Amino acid sequence: MYIFRLAFIEAQLTDAFIQFKNHYGFEVQVCNPRKGNEKGSVENKVGYIRYNFFTTSPVMNSYEDFTETLRVQLEKDRQRLHYEKEVLIEDLWNEEKKYLLELPVEDYPVFKEIEAKVNKxxxxKLDNTLIHIPKASNYPFIYFIVTWDKYKAVSPDGEILFEDFRPYMNKKRAIPWISIFKDWIRKPRAVSYSRYKKYLPGRINEYLLVEDLVVRKERLIEIVNLLVTHDIKRINEDFYDLITGNNENPFGLDWNEYDALAPTGGEQS
Known part of the structure; x- marks a missing residue:
């Protein structure tokens, strides 16, 4: 006769989850492995949301806008009777929230660290998108500290090089023109095939397309000096005054040739 003794090992929570739990002050009830029925109530609520509010793909302008739309829909949904208690869900909620803990003032910082190589x-690359990070080429690699909507680019020494929304948020992002122009000054030939060329305002774009690389470098330096006190849209709008300054057309240009019909530039989406 054989006797089998089953050993029950207590679930081990990760340090990150324990910190998350302590921050919000909730207790944990761990389910058993392969026992989906133990959390059936939660799964049913997820299914209710999916089948009632996502029957078709939602149309959204942004995540923030969609979150607000869904919040309004769910508040309206509380005006129905509970399937078992025959009481308005709104009334049950108002009674239950008296016993809930207050949420902390600060959200728990949920993030992930990603190591990324830097090109010349x-x-x-983040989210399969190349992102320009000022001074990043000074390091063989950098770290991206990412949350669900934003990122920080950090050097191996811990310096924050850049921060912005993640690419999939479809937010317009200011282009770091000074850093890009300084790269172009070192490699004037790169202007013609740079992926940032299409974002240059029309007059500046034409001004920099001169074939003489020595002249192109001089013009890049000129624009960089202006970017210290003006944004690129302003330089484009006041192009004739800012470029010539007190000199009378130092390059002998016909300014009318640079009034190409082109977007004002300065941002990328």
């Missing part, structure tokens, strides 16, 4: 154009 100060670019690193």
């Amino acid at each position: 154009y100060n670019e690193a």
